[in-house]
Amino acid sequence: DYWPKQPVSISGNQTCSPTHAAPCNTIGFLQKNNSLGEEGRLAGSLSERQKNLFSCVNSDRDARFCRTETDFSNMFARDLLPAKNGEEATMQFLLELVDILTNYVRKSFDRSTKVLDFHHPHQLLEGMEGFNLELSDQPESLEQILVDCRDTLKYGVRTGHPRFFNQLSTGLDIIGLAGEWLTSTANTNMFTYEIAPVFVLMEQLTLKKMREIIGWPPGEGDGIFSPGGAISNMYSVMIARYKYFPEVKTKGMSAAPRLVLFTSEHVQILNSVGFKLFKFLYFLVIPQSHYSIKKAGAALGFGSENVVLLSTDERGRVIPADLEAKILDVKQKGYHPLFVNATAGSTVYGAFDPINEIADICEKYNMWLHVDGAWGGGLLMSRKHRHKFSGVERANSVTWNPHKMMGVPLQCSAILVREKGILAGCNSMCAGYLFQPDKQYDVSYDTGDKAIQCGRHVDIFKFWLMWKAKGTIGFEQHIDKCLDLSQYLYDKIRNREGYEMVFDGVPQHTNVCFWYIPPSLRGMEHNSKEYREKLHKVAPNIKAMMMESGTTMVGYQPQGQKVNFFRMVISNPAALQSDIDFLIDEIERLGRDL
């Protein structure tokens, strides 16, 4: 029988305090009991013993739980709430888990802890020291569940570690973490005001604030939080199509001429993966994202061939003249240029396309201007750096991912739209006949129909809470600090022996792109095939050794004709100059003999 007939008993709602200690209330004390079905287990006697262990004091607060030594080996999920009298077991289980999590948090910030403890897929699949990933028909004990939780963290990657630089999203913000814990406890969705009144209002106010920071006229505009930058960018393409060819919504793409989208050749690469482990040399470059505009083009029925890539200058910025030439070319072919994506913070170079010049062209040819600030968006919060977004207020839509540069836990991405109503117009499927004519409720609070999703995860609370806790000024300080650190790295290596910068000049964002040249390659002819082939393997080899030793993580990739290079990005609030120094030392230690 799954639902227990003999629930775990508790010892009553006593408000207790350990003698002499800080106030600390408890309502029970579970102990090992080998006979699950036994009548009256854990009852009476333990509660008597409890009374001897604790002296009760009054408390003006809600009864509090103290974690006690609990034996979970004969307890199961069915013993937890909503099981009758499952409260004590539930509290002890959650507190035990919190102990595991807080220990993980503490260690993640401790530089003596490894960033990761790498294992191959087959090793994990075979079961590491009893960590069995397979699912089974019968339940595991809560003790085993807690062990599974520990193991899950043990074999994972500490993305909050001060020396984790691998992704655009790094770090572990404690307030954001608290926000996520609360969000999952509230466990609702963003569909309507009815079931998420507070979160819906928080989203509305936060989006309004973000639009103000962009510089759009107050009172206008719209937006929504979406599951990541790729979906936000997809929204922008959909909205642009709806603005110029609304009939496509009902009649499909055949109702419009051949529509063309424009984006930088430099936004395609997000990530890279490198492994060299044990006997094998694996190395793999995944240039799969940010193909986000191209992915959107394919998904939404434009076709990826109708996504035109724009040439960039040496720093990775779109060349406006190339955009105009390509627009004219497209027009001459009889196609319709619809949409330009200006990237504000490209994934590899951190480049900011010149928004004002692109906006001039968009106005001239009556095109939609989207600014993809997924990565760069945070710089809007910095008085020192927001000039890189100059002209953003002329954009029709903006993608901005607080989960990247602003350190908000994953996922948190916003699509912001200058024109009010168009987002709902594009996505709503309301059947008017079902709406009552005497309706008086302001539906602007019900966001469900604006979204392409139905249920929508609550991504707003952690961000709202961080904003409350840091203030706008706190985000600004975080951004400025990261940019300063990246400048520190740039200054450190630009003239250092064994380093070459991928592009000249101070990076616009925190992206510092460089080759490390091992001594064996120094002085070789740069244009020779041998040099290029050897250099191409340096970053993957170093990265693989880094992962094996678990000391730090940084990304690499090729770009166009340029062979594999390191792309250092700094969004981690825990990183210090000493961590930058460590990274450079580590690259040299691991790469010295290549």
Next chain:
Amino acid sequence: DYWPKQPVSISGNQTCSPTHAAPCNTIGFLQKNNSLGEEGRLAGSLSERQKNLFSCVNSDRDARFCRTETDFSNMFARDLLPAKNGEEATMQFLLELVDILTNYVRKSFDRSTKVLDFHHPHQLLEGMEGFNLELSDQPESLEQILVDCRDTLKYGVRTGHPRFFNQLSTGLDIIGLAGEWLTSTANTNMFTYEIAPVFVLMEQLTLKKMREIIGWPPGEGDGIFSPGGAISNMYSVMIARYKYFPEVKTKGMSAAPRLVLFTSEHVQILNSVGFKLFKFLYFLVIPQSHYSIKKAGAALGFGSENVVLLSTDERGRVIPADLEAKILDVKQKGYHPLFVNATAGSTVYGAFDPINEIADICEKYNMWLHVDGAWGGGLLMSRKHRHKFSGVERANSVTWNPHKMMGVPLQCSAILVREKGILAGCNSMCAGYLFQPDKQYDVSYDTGDKAIQCGRHVDIFKFWLMWKAKGTIGFEQHIDKCLDLSQYLYDKIRNREGYEMVFDGVPQHTNVCFWYIPPSLRGMEHNSKEYREKLHKVAPNIKAMMMESGTTMVGYQPQGQKVNFFRMVISNPAALQSDIDFLIDEIERLGRDL
């Protein structure tokens, strides 16, 4: 200066235990201190006092933190990790938050707690008792942040309450909650094995298990977790298009004939919202989702007019003959019938379309068969109820949302595909020239390029952990219990005075659809305009009063020509027969005088 020069000091890493009490270690004790900038604040003396309060004992475990009475009024986010010596403040803050959350959890399961404390948007926006939603430039103290957390929960809706029946997703699973807390602590994304090794493997194994349960051949197939059922259904349409017209990916919809999608007329309505509060009569019906296939048709460039709605029988099940007739009609017009969505568990009636008969037609006309089991999917886990999915193994793709009937916290939705490779083929944007010919790494572990997203939230862990903790058998017992409860409700009201069932016979899912007829309407001519108009207002009125009193929540909506009726759904593991009785009593109490 944002980053503190004078960090919070701690009293060292002592392993302490309150005298006579259960082992409980602490490494500090923070107290109120009014001068943030003061040199050496919180140092020395407190740590001395601490030593007097606790006697130290040895422990073979990691040092543990006990929550102590901490004054957060002069502490700020900047005092937390990664601030130097921020560990103690971080632990105390998180434990204080956990205290708030565990109290919320306890109360959510307590039937004497209200389901919600409703307020109008303008009331919340004006600030309830100091709960200020506005964001500001300056940081708030951690004390205020904790108050904000309490208020956020206070003014929200307790979706885990045993009497919350409003959505398809209800309940609060403790193991799932633990899984979410761990997921947000790990804070990574599902892009590559490199940064989410354990989660990527868990996803792979879980999807494999789900495909086995569907009944597809072992070793075949693919799938991915997506941000909700609407996106999963969108995937299915994209994959179907790619299967039959792969050139659309590159060339756009113009490369294919006019493509037509088919889905039930009965899947459109997900949700309804009703308010009647104070002086105003608001009532609003939102028939916005599951227009998910229609939304997908509009978004992906098919056009919503090319989504053909299929007639249903009295129980809301698609009539296969109508499907075939409409396919022939479409073919006669020269269009191409591409895709049929068979709904397994419609949102309002809980109807299961006859999959085998639909599969016969799809085979005959060479069409893609998708089964939308977003709501019904859980029934696959039940030996007693899975016959309702008979024929599902013939589907090309299946949507299955564990966050609905299986009680997994939001969001957790899977799109499962029978044919291997087609998901990646559809969505990947790999530039082949960038892949090394000597690549030896098995890219099947890197899921990023299969997805239309880039970063992807870790939705798998909570589900995996619940499966471990309950076993397959635990899910089965949950499903069977919910179906039994719904049968109990059906038996209770089908012949009860004042009730009429919206359709005859035992519901296929837990959806019980009924009208409550207040005494004033009983005996009136059912087909009269007056009766229909009055009855249409009954459910919204009762719902609004329910929300005002906060005692329970249940959905309502109209369907076709049928005026507003209640749709009771049971997915809440906390619900008992007494809660069903309560709901009926409450409907009668509130509706008696209408």
